[in-house]
Structure formats: C-alpha cells, structure tokens
Amino acid sequence: MAEEKKVYSRTKGIIEGAVSGFCPGCMHSTVHKIIGEAAEELGALDKLVRVEGVGCCGLGQFYVTCDETIAAHGRAGAVATGIKRSSPDSLVYTYQGDGDLAAIGLAETLSAANRGENFTVIFVNNGIYGMTGGQMAPTTLVGMKATTAPKGRDPQEHGYPMHMSEIINQLTAPYYIERVSCDTPQHVIKARNAIKKAFKYQMEGRGYSIVEIVTSCPTNWGLDTLKSLDFLREKMFEEYPLGVFRDKGAEEK
Amino acid sequence: MAERVFMKGTEAIAEAAVRAGCRFFAGYPITPQNEIPEYMARRLPEVGGTFVQGESEVASVNMLYGAASTGIRAMSSSSSCGISLYSEGVSYCASARIPMVYVNVQRGGPGIGAIQPAQQDYMQATKASGNGGFRMIVLAPDSVQECVDMVYEAYDLAERDQNPVLVLTDGVMGTMMEPVVLPPMKSDEELAECRAKFMPRAIVGHPLGQQAYCRPGSVGDGQEQANIEAAALYETWDKDIRVEEFMMDDAEIVFAAYGISARISRAVVRELRAQGVKAGMIRPITISPFPYDTFRNLDFDRIKGIIDVEMSIPAQMRWDIDFAVQGRCPIKEVLRSGGQLLTNDQVMKGAQEFIKEVL
C-alpha cells in the first residue's frame, strides 16, 4: 500500500488554531483562506501586505498572519497606493466589501484603478452591509430587503445595483478583472486561481487587478446557509455574472 | 552643505522636506499651497521619490498614512478647507502612532472661505485635528526660514514620538520670497538608519511570526490602553515648548501673536519702543504644546495688558492666553480674518487705543 500523503493542509496564511469571527456559512472566511493559499503557493507570504477595509472584513485582522494595516472606511485604494509606491517589493492587496469599495470608497477605488496602481483588489460582494446590520448597499438587488430599504430596493428611489467589475472594465489601465464565487469546491478553486493570477501579475509589475467575489450573507439575507446558496446562484449570479472581464496577460500570450 | 538662496515659502517648504528625506508626497490642488505639490512633482523623481496627485484631500492623506506606515519619510500639504478633509487620516495616524508630517498653508474660512491668507485654523490645529481627542506637536513658523527649519525638524519629532506633526503656516509665508539657508541633504545612509528603527512595525511584509500590524483601533481594552500610552506621551512635551520672548525684560504692554501676526507685531513693538512705550511680545513657536507657563508666570504687577493679535475673527489663540492669564490683566484683541491682512497701522492703532486705557 502506498504511503499516505497529506493532500490538503490548512494554510499558514491564517493564524494556527484560530477560528474566524465570521458567521456560519459566510464566505469571507473562505476568501481569507484562499488568499493565504494563493500567496503560499507563490512563496510570497512574507511579502504579503493586507490593507483592510471597514465592515465585516475587519474581522480578518484577528485571523490572518500577514502584515496588515486598517484603512479608514473606503480608503483602502488610497492607503494601498501609499504603501505599494513606497514599498514596491511588497505584495499588496486590499480587502473590501461592497459598502467600502462601491459606496464610500468609490472615488478611491476608481482612481486607483484608473492610475493602474500595481496592487490587487479583493472585492467581496454580498449585496448588503453585514457588520452594521443589513443596510442597503450599492450592490443590493432590486426588490431585496434591507434594514434601510424595508420594502426592498426600489429603483425609483434607490437606483439600480452597481456592477463594479463592469464599471472598472470601462477604464483603460486595469490589467486583470475577474468575477468569481465560492459556492462550490470548483468555484473555490477557480477563485483561488484568480487571486493567485492577480498576485502573480502584481509580482511581475503589470498593474491593477481586481478579483470580485460574489458571496452570500446568510445572516443579513435572513436565510439558512444552504438556502443562501440557492439565492446566491439564482439571484446574485443573474445580476453579477461570473467570468473574466479582462486579462491582458492572456491576451498577450 | 547648507546653502543660501532666495525662495518662495511653499517651494522652500517642499525643498526642505526633500532634504529631510521625504520620498513620497501625495496632495490635491488647493490655493495657496499649489507650489508645494508642483515642486514635488518635479523634484521627487530626481531623488528616487514618488509624487502622486490624489483624487481628493481624503485620498491624499490616506496615501500619506499608507506611505508613512512603510517607514519612509513622506509628506502632504493642503490649505484650511482641504485640511478639514485630512482629519480622517490624521486621526488614524495618531491612533495607530504613525509618524506623519503635514503642512497647512492657511487661508480664510470657514467653509471655502477665501484664498487669501488667514490664521483661522488655530483651534482645529491645536485642539481637534480629527476625532478622538488625540494631540500632536504643531509648529508655527513666522518666516520662510522657520518654515524650512521646522519642516526639516518635523520628521525627527514625528519619528521620536511616532505621532503626527503639523507645520501650521499661512498664505503670506507660503507666497512670499525670502532669503533662506537650506539645510543639508540627508544621506541615504542616514535615511536607512531612520527607517531601520521603524522596520519591525513597517507594513511591508514580514516572515511568519513577525507580523506587523498597523492598528488605528482596537477591541476590548486595547484602545483605552493605547489612549493611556498616548496621553503619557503628551505629558512629556513640556520640554518641547518653544516660545520667543521679544523685548520682554521690562515690558508693560505685551503683544501675543504667532506666525505672520507675530512678524507684524514685532515691527509695532519696535515702533512703540522708539516712542518710549515699554512694549514686548510673546510669540508661541509651538502652539501645541502651548507655552502656558510663559503667560502664567508674567509679572502682573508690571504688566498693564496683553494685546492678542490674530488673523482670525473671532479670536482663537485668545482662549489659550485666557486659560493662562486667568483675568489678571486686561486683554485686547486686534483681529482681521476672511483673507483680509493685518497691517502695521491697524495693529499700532489698536495698541495706542489700548495704551490710553491701561497706562
């Protein structure tokens, strides 16, 4: 009988023995895991710098093993600009939710993308403000209820969901834009590969990458973990289709 | 080598920062400080530094927060209403104890105010440059030379205390030209030494187990502990108080003024002396920490009154003077604001009225 081999280990990118502070079924923890795995596979954990947004992503500060700073709400794109320009050898990523990246940080997000800053944006889009208790986000679906839109998002009053990957795809500078999810093992692997690709591009000095991860929020959607997966696939993927929007690296090959 | 040149205030500030080792600048256009970012855009690439024009003051100060957290010397500048937008980033740096240096070239306010010079950000600079009740050293130059010297020194103070430092100047000093002696260029070795001290905390990537955190906030009792440590730092600043006492030995009429108002008041003190009036001036050079004891320990048997000269309506530094003087002598205010400049004549007229009342 062949010798037993370990084929899946917990990444060193998250603190040994730590349990995340995220809710059951929340994919923030999945994303933290695959960021660690991607950096570890590239041998770059000791270069990794996390610029953390505000919101549920703030729970990551007790979970990750890399250097980390906390940006003011929405300012991760600006803080990462300052860090990467001052320390070009660092592998810098921002970790932001939809409220952080698409509402309060819209100017910083688009301006960093437009400058083609050489860092990676990890954008977790679950269509709602999680940490503060389920308020409406720029990405909240039409008709979806939120504590600040108790009758559901009404386009007449609130406008329509914002598609950040598509908007950033209107800019010339960004190098790589992909939207992924983490609802199946296959999608998790795809998401990890996307993050790894974005990191690799950054290490090669190619410029701005954003990986948007469409996820669920069982707690604030008011659904159990498995029903939230159904909603994610039926409603969120319809509004936010998965796929590669731009990959200049693949085009150049 | 130090060199003597004829330079505009804003450009001298920028050159002084470069010579102190500033290698990152982020800023947003606003009058009357535009020559600082413009100078930096030309100058920084020559020394291997980086200039970024931020999309806003909010973005610029957060870029500064990011750059300074890597341990390099960085700077930003703005003016009054732009500085209001800096409060977020300054507060974060104060909380996370990041050594940041920034410059406010004051203009008229409040609101968009006026683009001409003023001294209307005293309270904001000294009492609440952001949320949370933090403090910082605020240097108030009264000449282009002092602008240069203070910017050059600000980095040492910021790094010593791991805390923000503000150089508070105004549109007069920013736009006027004066001869200045420029300080020597810091060598790469000197700068590497400064940065090495910060490296364990620098957000640049570390081997596992040596992780650096930059935490502008905390859970549990962590934030209170950080505040206690910061408060203990502020208690050590008595040694950093700087004040100019001009012709104060036998003074009966005391002008109190900082920055550009002090320049005007100094000239008026000389004129009054020529007329036989025993005038003098106290000029706070650090407005935070404020030289309370200088005012507190005045000989109030001799002193007939204090004339507070500020380009701010209502007066702002007056609050700190009142706090020290506690009603022990009359205080008169001579003020302009909203971008209107004080003149020697106006200060002299105010002084003469006051002298008639108190002498």
Place this chain on the structure above:
Amino acid sequence: MARIEITTEACKSCSYCVISCPKKCLEIGSDVNSKGYLYAVSARPEDCIGCAMCAQICPESAIEVWR
C-alpha cells in the same frame, strides 16, 4: 486509504462540506462543540476517496485531507 480530519472546534455547521462530498461521506453529527455548533462528522469514512472537495469548500479551514 484516504481520510479526513475535522477540527470540530472550528466547525460552524454550515453543511457546505456535507453537500459537496461526491461520496456523501459527511453528515452533521449530533454533538455540539464549545461554541454550541453541531459539527460535521465523517459518517462513512470507508467511502472517502480523498478528493478534498470538503476541505476546499470549508470556509473555516477545519478539514485536512490525507490520501
């Protein structure tokens, strides 16, 4: 033979591993961990093929796999 190890203290009972296992080896058990979550267990370990799908999907990195 392939096998998995579940760090039961990290499990939050989301069931993602249960629905992701192609061999249906996993179940939510009847015991709770110190946080009060009914944690996942390997109910039919003999069927495990070591594909690591459970470990890939697990948000909490609670599963490690040998093959």
